[in-house]
Amino acid sequence: MLCANGIVAGYRRNAPVLDGVDVHIASGETVGLAGPSGCGKSTLARVLALLLPPWRGEVSLDGVAITRFRHAAPAAMRTRVGVVFQQPRLAVDPRFTLRQVIAEPVHAAGRNGAVDRTVTDLADRVGLTGDLLNRCGHEVSDGQLQRACLARALAPEPDYLVCDEMTAMVDASTTALLVQVVRSLISERGVGVLAISHDEELLDIWADRVIRLDASGS
Numbered sequence: 001m002l003c004a005n006g007i008v009a010g011y012r013r014n015a016p017v018l019d020g021v022d023v024h025i026a027s028g029e030t031v032g033l034a035g036p037s038g039c040g041k042s043t044l045a046r047v048l049a050l051l052l053p054p055w056r057g058e059v060s061l062d063g064v065a066i067t068r069f070r071h072a073a074p075a076a077m078r079t080r081v082g083v084v085f086q087q088p089r090l091a092v093d094p095r096f097t098l099r100q101v102i103a104e105p106v107h108a109a110g111r112n113g114a115v116d117r118t119v120t121d122l123a124d125r126v127g128l129t130g131d132l133l134n135r136c137g138h139e140v141s142d143g144q145l146q147r148a149c150l151a152r153a154l155a156p157e158p159d160y161l162v163c164d165e166m167t168a169m170v171d172a173s174t175t176a177l178l179v180q181v182v183r184s185l186i187s188e189r190g191v192g193v194l195a196i197s198h199d200e201e202l203l204d205i206w207a208d209r210v211i212r213l214d215a216s217g218s
């Protein structure tokens with residue numbers, strides 16, 4: 001279970017964006033997160049992905065508090081929560097080939113012997129075929145780059161995945177493919193998912209249940 005309990009977080013002193021937020025995601029469950037623009041959905045994604053330490057409250061994984069480690073949480077814990085952001089162009093170096101983008105966490109995990117096969121398997125899973133893997137980020141479409149970002153997030157085999165407006169910049173067919181890839185992980189490995197979107201129709205289809213933040217971040 002990935003749990004956020006009583007999260008208070010923000011960017012400016014005395015102006016919390018999140019003010020006492022609780023979210024619980026079980027293995028194999030997809031929780032949708034909706035709410036008006038600016039209510040703090042992406043902020044909660046950053047807290048859950050250990051990118052932003054909360055001012056108060058705790059994130060725990062299977063009962064083990066992981067926020068107390070701050071940025072120094074052991075890699076084995078950090079890599080259990082994968083994240084895909086809204087804007088793939090802000091998430092990758094445009095000079096990297098898609099192969100390099102996907103391979104980076106495989107190298108980081110020290111699995112150098114299996115890089116080629118792992119990258120090919122992940123690329124197949126998200127529908128990126130040979131030629132595309134050798135193109136740089138600036139030579140592919142937003143949808144193709146987002147597929148690479150999802151493949152990269154899956155490379156460490158996370159137990160939980162935070163999809164922060166993952167489909168906001170892509171067309172309907174890529175949306176369907178990305179959601180299908182995430183769903184297949186749930187049935188194969190029981191991954192738990194937080195699906196953040198302003199598209200409530202999509203969340204109704206995608207998520208098992210939907211929670212809503214209000215404008216005051218609670």
Ligand SMILES: Nc1ncnc2c1ncn2[C@@H]1O[C@H](COP(=O)(O)OP(=O)(O)OP(=O)(O)O)[C@@H](O)[C@H]1O
Pocket residue numbers: 011012017035036037038039040041042043044198
């Ligand atoms: N890095 C930052 N520094 C300062 N303020 C920030 C930062 N990121 C977000 N904010 C502010 O925090 C508030 C919540 O932003 P956040 O991106 O979490 O909302 P959101 O619900 O994801 O919005 P949207 O649906 O528009 O993406 C906003 O007022 C935003 O301006």
